[in-house]
Amino acid sequence: DQQVKQNSPSLSVQEGRISILNCDYTNSMFDYFLWYKKYPAEGPTFLISISSIKDKNEDGRFTVFLNKSAKHLSLHIVPSQPGDSAVYFCAARPGAQKLVFGQGTRLTINP
Amino acid sequence: DTGVSQNPRHKITKRGQNVTFRCDPISEHNRLYWYRQTLGQGPEFLTYFQNEAQLEKSRLLSDRFSAERPKGSFSTLEIQRTEQGDSAMYLCASSLERSGRPYEQYFGPGTRLTVT
Numbered sequence: 001d002q003q004v005k006q007n008s009p010s011l012s013v014q015e016g017r018i019s020i021l022n023c024d025y026t027n028s029m030f031d032y033f034l035w036y037k038k039y040p041a042e043g044p045t046f047l048i049s050i051s052s053i054k055d056k057n058e059d060g061r062f063t064v065f066l067n068k069s070a071k072h073l074s075l076h077i078v079p080s081q082p083g084d085s086a087v088y089f090c091a092a093r094p095g096a097q098k099l100v101f102g103q104g105t106r107l108t109i110n111p
Numbered sequence: 112d113t114g115v116s117q118n119p120r121h122k123i124t125k126r127g128q129n130v131t132f133r134c135d136p137i138s139e140h141n142r143l144y145w146y147r148q149t150l151g152q153g154p155e156f157l158t159y160f161q162n163e164a165q166l167e168k169s170r171l172l173s174d175r176f177s178a179e180r181p182k183g184s185f186s187t188l189e190i191q192r193t194e195q196g197d198s199a200m201y202l203c204a205s206s207l208e209r210s211g212r213p214y215e216q217y218f219g220p221g222t223r224l225t226v227t
Contacts, residue, residue, distance in 0.1 A: 034216075042220055043117075043204075043219050046215045097159075103151065
């Protein structure tokens, strides 16, 4: 059972524009959500997180939005830069436990 | 650099052989996690330790897999009698957990295992 889903395997965005990556989850016990970025041959790098008691968290060019009623979160990157090209994983955790990851979305920023 | 380190970075082995991977977490982190990632998928949880105690194991972790974290520092993951289906990237992560407050998990570069 895929508890965390990223339905878009890939996304292509023009440099300077906004990138929006989406994630849906099914488990109501998830109370903390994270986004990771992964380059080839490297481990995932933590980007930004949000607690379930909030609906928005911002860090520089990255903003995560959480809609608990829809069990949906999104990552906004603005403005998008070529170095943002990578695979992005959404992850969730029920309390202080393991992370459950989505399948990932490959983001390509075009010059 | 005081990030999570993993050794070896790559391992090629023949089916039926045993392999062992090592993970050195960020020094002050009390939790250590092992994940496995196959092509086109996100990382899947295998097991985790709080200090030296192994607190949870996934059903993915068959009896051919064993993990240890002696003295609550580095950890090893051993796979006995490897099978081709064990070919994957094995990722280690660590975090600092206090009083149930969630902290981010920081990942190492991974060990890519290829079973021929």
